Amino acid sequence: MEATIDLVWEVAEIAKLIGRTPRQTFHMLKTGQLPAKKVGGRWVAERGKLLRFFLETAA
Template sequence: MTTTPETISDFDAPIWGIENFAKIINRSERQTYHLVATGKLPGVNKVGDRYVSTRRKLLNAVLGEAV
């Protein structure tokens, strides 16, 4: 598989909200919120009252640095 600019930008585009994080890491919203609240899901920042991260950071946190 070759890496294209579209692929890179998809991994680095901002993902907003616990519900979207949950879909990416295949967990419930409640489980995901707990991971974020306890600091066990690194790479997540709070902006105002919302959370933001990237697909790359979320997958790296769950799968390791292989992504």
């Protein structure tokens, strides 16, 4: 069985997922506060890693 990776592309989409403004999200991405990386000039994050990141920091 092949695992699928659910990627979230672009700052605006990541912002929607984490409930922040695009500006706040861009700052968090740029300063390395979120588990994401830049690919070809676009920010990308794995949905599961982002959700786990926030669940762990909330605990």
